[in-house]
Amino acid sequence: MARRELQEINAGSMADIAFLLLIFWLVTTTIESDMGIKRQLPPPVPPDIDVPQAKEQNVFNVKVNFLDMLLVEGQPLDIQELKNKTKSFLIATGDGVMTHQIGTEEIGKNRDVILITGANGKTNAAFPEREWVRKSDVKMKIAEYEQIVLIAEEKNKDAFRKVLKSWQEKLTTINLLGGDYKQLPASALISMQNDNNTTYNTYLQVQNELQSAVNELRDELALSKFGVSYRELEEVYGKNKQDKTTLEKITAVRALYPQRISEAEPRDAGATYY
Amino acid sequence: MSKFKKGGKRPTGSISTASLPDIVFMLLFFFMVATVLRTEDEKVQVTRPEASELYKIEKKHLIRYINIGTPMDKRYGSEPVIQLNDQFSQAVEVQDWILKERQTLSESEQSKMWVSLKVDQETKMGIVTSVKQELRQASALKVLYSATSRARTGTEE
Numbered sequence: 001m002a003r004r005e006l007q008e009i010n011a012g013s014m015a016d017i018a019f020l021l022l023i024f025w026l027v028t029t030t031i032e033s034d035m036g037i038k039r040q041l042p043p044p045v046p047p048d049i050d051v052p053q054a055k056e057q058n059v060f061n062v063k064v065n066f067l068d069m070l071l072v073e074g075q076p077l078d079i080q081e082l083k084n085k086t087k088s089f090l091i092a093t094g095d096g097v098m099t100h101q102i103g104t105e106e107i108g109k110n111r112d113v114i115l116i117t118g119a120n121g122k123t124n125a126a127f128p129e130r131e132w133v134r135k136s137d138v139k140m141k142i143a144e145y146e147q148i149v150l151i152a153e154e155k156n157k158d159a160f161r162k163v164l165k166s167w168q169e170k171l172t173t174i175n176l177l178g179g180d181y182k183q184l185p186a187s188a189l190i191s192m193q194n195d196n197n198t199t200y201n202t203y204l205q206v207q208n209e210l211q212s213a214v215n216e217l218r219d220e221l222a223l224s225k226f227g228v229s230y231r232e233l234e235e236v237y238g239k240n241k242q243d244k245t246t247l248e249k250i251t252a253v254r255a256l257y258p259q260r261i262s263e264a265e266p267r268d269a270g271a272t273y274y
Numbered sequence: 275m276s277k278f279k280k281g282g283k284r285p286t287g288s289i290s291t292a293s294l295p296d297i298v299f300m301l302l303f304f305f306m307v308a309t310v311l312r313t314e315d316e317k318v319q320v321t322r323p324e325a326s327e328l329y330k331i332e333k334k335h336l337i338r339y340i341n342i343g344t345p346m347d348k349r350y351g352s353e354p355v356i357q358l359n360d361q362f363s364q365a366v367e368v369q370d371w372i373l374k375e376r377q378t379l380s381e382s383e384q385s386k387m388w389v390s391l392k393v394d395q396e397t398k399m400g401i402v403t404s405v406k407q408e409l410r411q412a413s414a415l416k417v418l419y420s421a422t423s424r425a426r427t428g429t430e431e
Contacts (some may be wrong), residue, residue, distance in 0.1 A: 011292055011295065012291060014294075014295035015291060015294040015295045015298055016303060017295075018295050018298035018299050020297055021302055022298055022301055022302045022305065025304065025305055025306060025309075029305075029309045033423065034330070034331065034334070034337060034418070034420060035328040035330045035389055035420070035422075035423060036325075036328060036329065036390060036391075036418040036419045036420040036421050037325055037327055037328065037329065037419040037421060038329040038416075038417075038418055039416075039417050039418070039419065040416060040417075041406060041410050041414075041415040041416075042410065042415075043410065043413065043415060044410045044411050044413070075365055080427065082353065083427070098324060101403070107369055108386065130339055185389055192401050194403075195399065196398065196399055196400035196403065197398050197399070197400065198399040199395065199396060199397065199398060199399070200324045200393045200394065200395055200396070200397040200399060200402055201395035201396065203402075204323045204325055204395070204419055204421060205323070205325070205398055207325075207419065208325040208326060208327050208421075209427070211327040212326060212327050212427070216426075238332075238423060245377070259358065263406075
């Protein structure tokens with residue numbers, strides 16, 4: 001037998017094979033992009049506890065029925081108008097004035113007044129009463145709690161420090177915003193209730209509009225005060241958690257427009273047939 | 275100038291492509307390692323609703339998915355069902371599932387778990403509410419209503 005010389009295999013097509021594999025991989029894998037609306041569910045309520053009811057004017061009621069129709073503060077509403085109405089609720093002060101002040105400056109000017117009529121027929125019944133947070137009061141509270149922390153028992157100190165810190169945050173907020181501000185009462189919230197036969201899409205659109213109202217107001221305030229939108233502030237802080245000044249700005253914006261969107265306890269079917 | 279032209283007719287050797295496969299393989303391996311593969315296949319049909327106020331969770335290993343929609347396989351009927359991991363489940367099983375999934379995270383991260391609800395847009399809220407109630411009972415309070423992105427509606431400014 002003739003000894004044939006061992007030939008080298010041509011590796012030139014190897015690249016093609018590898019490319020083919022690569023492209024196959026790129027096409028078949030879908031990079032999971034999971035985005036959605038963030039919500040914090042309320043903790044479970046023991047059955048024997050009565051949930052205290054907030055004042056009616058402090059709650060912005062949104063109900064969705066089994067036909068996907070909206071009832072906002074006792075009146076039917078188109079979903080396109082929901083965002084503006086929600087904004088009115090967040091901006092207005094108790095007496096039906098559509099603005100609230102930071103120091104001498106007015107926030108929410110040049111806005112169309114959308115009067116909200118409550119379920120009881122009273123106009124403006126749905127406006128929560130914003131409370132003043134004044135620099136002088138806050139300073140007094142800080143001085144008071146500094147004393148308390150000093151003399152408190154060791155086991156209670158942390159709790160008092162927390163309170164002290166919250167007052168200090170209010171002071172930085174006042175400084176950042178450039179004046180005294182009005183905050184929403186603690187019980188003010190946006191409440192959403194849906195029927196078991198509401199479609200998920202409608203439910204999510206309502207959630208989205210409510211969130212959108214809060215986000216837009218926050219963006220508006222952050223832009224006018226700090227020159228950047230609230231979203232950017234959060235992104236900057238998300239990248240660098242040590243960034244104190246950004247955190248203070250975020251806290252300041254949140255102090256004015258807190259996000260309190262709650263979902264009412266589900267009712268039995270038939271309970272929301274209005 | 276003639277200095278440069280002196281050896282003009284030297285044959286240019288072709289560039290060796292022998293290392294090209296290595297480069298491409300390297301790319302391939304990079305992509306294989308970098309992409310996270312979904313280990314479970316979707317057994318329910320989910321068309322996610324559109325929304326504008328989306329939030330993205332950076333740490334993906336903290337997310338657990340619950341899918342709700344009509345079964346892909348028509349033999350299982352046309353009513354919406356819940357899919358946990360790889361199988362159809364009842365709402366009452368959600369609590370146990372959450373506890374199990376929580377164990378897969380390290381202790382410091384257990385409280386940071388997110389539950390992403392991938393729900394078909396045509397689903398009625400009844401089944402979603404029951405799942406949410408179970409999540410509350412299991413103290414898995416951070417939820418993400420999964421949606422695809424769209425622009426904000428009717429901005430007034």
